[in-house]
Every structure is written in C-alpha cells, then in structure tokens.
Amino acid sequence: MALCIVLGAPAALAGPPYVTDDPEPTPYGHFEIYAFGAGTTTRDGHEGESGIDFNYGGAEDLQLSAVVPVAYERPDGRETIGGLGNIELGAKYRFLHQADFGLDVSLFPSVTLPSISAHVGEQHASFELPVWVQKDFGAWSTFGGGGCALNNGGDSKDFCFGGWALTRQVLPFLNVGAEIYHQTADAHGGKASTGLGVGATYDLSENYHLTASYGPGIQNAAETNRSSWYAALLMTF
Numbered sequence: 404m405a406l407c408i409v410l411g412a413p414a415a416l417a418g419p420p421y422v423t424d425d426p427e428p429t430p431y432g433h434f435e436i437y438a439f440g441a442g443t444t445t446r447d448g449h450e451g452e453s454g455i456d457f458n459y460g461g462a463e464d465l466q467l468s469a470v471v472p473v474a475y476e477r478p479d480g481r482e483t484i485g486g487l488g489n490i491e492l493g494a495k496y497r498f499l500h501q502a503d504f505g506l507d508v509s510l511f512p513s514v515t516l517p518s519i520s521a522h523v524g525e526q527h528a529s530f531e532l533p534v535w536v537q538k539d540f541g542a543w544s545t546f547g548g549g550g551c552a553l554n555n556g557g558d559s560k561d562f563c564f565g566g567w568a569l570t571r572q573v574l575p576f577l578n579v580g581a582e583i584y585h586q587t588a589d590a591h592g593g594k595a596s597t598g599l600g601v602g603a604t605y606d607l608s609e610n611y612h613l614t615a616s617y618g619p620g621i622q623n624a625a626e627t628n629r630s631s632w633y634a635a636l637l638m639t640f
Contacts, residue, residue, distance in 0.1 A: 419456070420602040420616035420633045422584045423566030425546040426509030426535040428466035428495045429458045437614075439635035446625040448478040452488050456635070466495040468513070474523040486520030495535075507537040527556025533564070542572040547582075554589055562589040576606040585622075596620055596627035604637070612637040 418425045419437060429435045435458040442451025454472035461467045474488030493513030501507050512532045518524025533550030549565025563586070570580030585597045600618030607613060614635050620628030 419635060419637075420604070420614045421566075421568050421580065421582045421600060422598070422616075422631075423547050423568040423582045424511060424533065424535050425544075425568075426495070426497050426507040426511075426537050426548075428464055428497050428509065429460040431460040431463050431465075433460045434458065434638070434640045436638045436640075437635040438638075439633065441631070441633040443631045444629045445627060446479075446629070448476065448481075450474070450476045454488070461494075464497040468493040468495065474518075474520070476523055484522045486523045487518065488520070488524040489518045490516045492516070493531075501537075501539065505538070509535050511535060525556065525559060527554075527559065529554040529556075529559070543569070544571075544580075545569045552589070558590045558592070560589065560591055562587045570602075578604045582618075594623040594626050596624075597622035598628050598631060600631070602633075610639055612639065 418427070419439070437456035439456055440451065440453040442449060452472035452474040454470065456468070456470045458466055458468045470491040472488040473485060475483055475485035477483040491513055493511055495509050495511040497507055497509040499506060499508035510532070512530070515525070515529045517526050517528050529552050531550060531552040533548055535546065535548040537544060537546035545568065547565070547567030549563065551563040552561060554561050564584070566582055566584030568580055568582035570578055572578050580602050582600045582602070583597070584600070585595070587595045598618055598620045600616045602614070602616030604612055604614040614637055615633060617630070617632045619630050
C-alpha cells in the first residue's frame with residue numbers, strides 16, 4: 404500500500420510524487436491527471452505498477468479520485484508476471500482552511516477494489532480513512548498525517564500508516580522536498596516498514612509537469628523496501 408502508494412503551479416505543490424498525501428483538493432471544475440509508474444525493490448525481487456491517477460474537482464473543497472494501475476511482479480529467478488491491478492476510488496474533502504483555522508485539514512476515504520487478475524494484486528477489497536493536514540509559509544509547505552485501513556482477506560490484515568513531508572519552491576518552475584513515512588505490517592507474518600524519500604516537480608508549462616521521487620527503506624528494508632521510486636507526467640486543466 405505504500406506505493407498507493409501532486410492545477411497550474413501553486414506555490415507549494417504537494418501529494419504525489421510523495422507517499423505522504425496532502426489535504427488540498429483539486430480545484431472545483433478542474434482536472435489533475437497523472438500518467439505514472441512506480442516500483443519497489445526487496446530481497447525477493449521487484450514489484451510495481453503503472454497507470455492513470457485521475458482527480459477531478461467535483462465541488463468546492465471536494466476531489467473525486469480514481470487510480471487504474473497495471474501491476475507487475477518480478478521475483479528473483481522467475482519470470483515477470485503482470486495484469487490489471489487493484490483499482491482505487493476515493494473522495495478528498497477539505498473541511499478546515501488555513502485562512503480560518505491556521506491549517507488545511509481533509510478527510511480522504513478510499514476503497515480499493517479486488518483485482519480481476521489472478522496473478523497480481525489483492526483479491527479482496529480494502530478501505531482506508533486517513534486525515535491529512537498542511538501548513539504553508541512563504542515558499543515552504545509542510546504536510547502529513549495518516550490513518551488506518553480495513554484490509555482483511557487472505558493473508559492480509561488491517562494496518563495503519565502515516566507520514567510527513569517538507570517542500571520548498573526553489574524556483575518558479577521547480578519544487579523540491581523530502582519525507583518520512585511508516586506503515587505497520589499489512590499481512591500476517593509481515594513486518595512494519597519505514598522509508599525516506601526525496602522528490603521534485605518541474606513545470607514544463609502551465610498544463611504539463613514532470614514529477615518524481617526516490618528513497619530507501621530504513622526499517623526491515625530487505626523484506627519491505629530496499630528502494631522505491633515514482634515518476635509521472637502530470638496534466639492539469
């Protein structure tokens with residue numbers, strides 16, 4: 404889930420490419436569409452996904468989201484397998500604003516549907532309910548939060564997650580940042596994971612942006628996350 408694992412060019416662009424999310428919804432009537440790829444390496448091999456992350460501002464302070472991924476697994480010494488992964492549907496609602504409360508605060512409930520592939524993805528549904536907060540000050544922005552997931556099915560179990568990030572607009576067209584994130588074990592016999600990441604977003608134009616992140620795991624890294632990466636073309640309209 405860590406891979407599940409970002410409108411023009413605001414002063415502090417948050418969310419993807421970071422694992423840690425932010426509370427800012429897509430503006431009303433606008434779109435944010437990511438054509439993305441992501442992956443994680445462990446001692447057992449490599450896994451990841453690519454696809455479309457679609458976000459629409461359905462109302463003031465309300466973002467409707469859908470992620471449609473094609474997932475793959477490449478175990479060491481075995482052939483790569485792939486297929487349509489777990490589709491995610493969510494709605495981010497910001498109910499507190501910095502102008503009034505001093506922080507932006509949002510709820511972002513989402514449901515992950517069972518994979519239709521017999522080879523990749525989880526074969527059961529799960530539900531997440533995180534809370535995300537953000538504070539902007541000048542060229543800087545800090546955001547984070549977390550929540551828990553109902554994830555019962557097969558060898559899976561309920562888990563909790565959280566993270567925090569700090570970003571800065573270093574140039575009119577370039578935003579950079581760093582984060583730390585943590586997740587408890589999401590499977591029976593699994594282990595918790597903690598990771599670090601650095602990321603950047605580069606504005607090609609008003610409507611097209613490149614965004615990417617990379618980082619290592621620092622807790623149970625061999626089993627959960629020796630390294631993770633994310634890259635996307637972001638289209639905003």
